[in-house]
Amino acid sequence: MSGTGHGYGHGDGALGGQGGSPGGGHGGDERTFAALPPAKGTAFARTWWGRAWLKALEDTALDGVQLKAGRRHARAGAVGAVTVRPGRITAVVKDRDGTAYRGDVLVRELSDDEWERFLDLAADSAGHIAALLDREMPPHLVEDAAAAGLDLLPGIGDLDPECGCEAWDHCPHTSALCYQVARLLDEDPFVLLLMRGRAERTLLDQLQARSVARASAPSASGGSGGDGAPASGTAAGAGGMPGVSAADAYAEGFLLPPLPAPPVVAAAPGASPALDTDTDPEPGVHPTALEFLATDAAARAHGMLVAALGPGHQESAGAFLTAAQDAVRLAVDSPMPWITARLAAGSGRTPAELDLATRAWRLGGAAALSVLEEEWTPDGESLARAGARLSEAWEDDERPALRRSGARWTAVGTDGQLRLGVDGRWWPYAREGARWSPAGPPDRDPAVALATALTTGATGDGT
Incomplete structure (x- = not known):
């Protein structure tokens, strides 16, 4: 699939660069995000807009097997730095054999007319502006935009893939890129708005200009009508002076220039005072x-x-x-x-x-x-999860005999023990004489933890 004929942006700026791609009247805006660590055991999207992004991917892709492969790539940390610019997201994704492919996903940019309507909607509500500045995508803004014919969030068919592996549909590489971008969207919805064509600073400057213009409009009209009444659209304040709506004042306050940079922190903490003096301390004070x-x-x-x-x-x-x-x-x-x-x-x-x-x-x-x-006994659900994890860790004919007491599993006939933490991690312990001693860091895999415990127990090294 290609973006031709769909209004997608096309500039191919260098990966990792801070400059811009030409595309669109507001091009030149580009952000590059460092490669994210593996996402083992966590959901790719926590926010409702991040989940909407993934739903668009999953509804668009025709092959569920490719999606699952892409999800595994993203979980394993195979997605490199992600570049986001108007109309396009890009990253290099590595297969398990180390082969790297450049994957791109194209997203339709909003037209200048659509951006004008969006700015009007956002400026109409101080709550919309406050939410965006708090890195949230307010549902009412999305609903109001949809009612005005603006689709901020992508839908079926809106995520158009292009990949160096020459797949015609979403492949593991473009799928992995989309799953990784869902994590970026969770943290900052301005990433989505950049894909649609406008960068954060540009949007905030335009919103500020619009809010200031609206706030100053009443005073520019002369302040009162010919009969001495307040001008149309303004409220009379103390002394009959025209006022400014609370929404406009609130929005303008949120768009003030940023605070100055914080002071530089000392490279190291200061030296503590010397308390060794000629005066003897009180008894018990050292x-x-x-x-x-x-x-x-x-x-x-x-x-x-x-x-x-x-x-x-x-x-x-x-x-x-x-x-x-x-x-x-x-x-x-x-x-x-x-x-x-x-x-x-x-x-x-x-x-x-x-x-x-x-x-x-x-x-x-x-x-x-x-x-x-501390000793604790896992509840039934936690014990079931622990039992399943222990069963998965070894083949049936290799699983050691384990004797459980509370949240501790001792390998029968050995000096090794597993202890389950309340966070689900397994801790290796080795016997030292009559006591059990921590033998190493925890692991999500009980087989790895037990191997550490048995190795330490065999060598007698409990340090």
């Missing part, structure tokens, strides 16, 4: 321990600040830790044995128990510590 805690607090605060001021402004505080969990976290970096001994006593552990706990923490933080120290 200056070295306080310096250690201050240094730790400064490092954590610096990490949170770097995350907060970095791209996306994400929080890095993570889950709340109990005092017993935080004692283990501190013990991992404890500089002195006597501080570690105090942490063990303060958290109700023996030195040997704290040593095991720190080994677990290094493998997976609080989740690994929970698997070590």
Whole structure:
């Protein structure tokens, strides 16, 4: 299939470039997204507009086998950087044997007249603008656009494939590209609008100009009619002055210029103060321990600040830790044995128990510590899933004999054990004398985890 005769955009800019392809009166706009990691175990689309995109693909493709192959390619991370420009999305997709094909999917661009109607619809509602700025596609905007004859979301036959493998329909390569683009759309609906012909900055500038023009129209009319009444279309405010509608004021406020860049974060946290002075501390107060805690607090605060001021402004505080969990976290970096001994006593552990706990923490933080120290019994549904996963992991004649207790499966006659975390991951454990010790990082595959446990148990290396 080709885009000829369908109004599709055609510029073939270099993959990964920031420049533009010529196409359309508003061409020159192009975005390239780095290759996404594999999507194992997660849905390709969480949002309703992302699912609508995939429905258009699945309704268009004639061969379900090709779709499934494309989904596997996308899950495996075989799709390279994705370039989005008006009328076209492009990526290089690799087969399992390493052969690479360039895949393109063409999407019809909206005409200038259609974009004018879209801008009118968006400017009519401050809620539409606010939702778009919050990276959401408001359903009412799509419905209003459809009522005005504008199809923002693609439908059957709207995703036209072109691939270097010369398939005439959607092949695994163009299907994989579409599945990957669904993940991009989930995060930013402006990707869809770029395919339709306009980039984010262009749209926001046009919406701002339209909102400002509407807000200033009443004052330009003279403010009042010949009888002293407020001009038509304006509301009389305090003192009889003409006003501006709340919707226009709200929309204009959302389209203010961006804030200045945040300050630059220091390359490293500051040095903690030295507490070793000529004055003796109060009984029970240890200056070295306080310096250690201050240094730790400064490092954590610096990490949170770097995350907060970095791209996306994400929080890095993570889950709340109990005092017993935080004692283990501190013990991992404890500089002195006597501080570690105090942490063990303060958290109700023996030195040997704290040593095991720190080994677990290094493998997976609080989740690994929970698997070590807490016992739980999965409910019926979780046990069924675990049983199915164990059955799938080995052939019938190779499956080891496993004895279960709660969420722990011990390989009979060996020094290996599997522990199931509440998140569904399997943790390898090996026997060290009379105790079980964490033997390695978790895995979704119980066979891999058990192999790690048996290898560690055989060598006696539980570190």
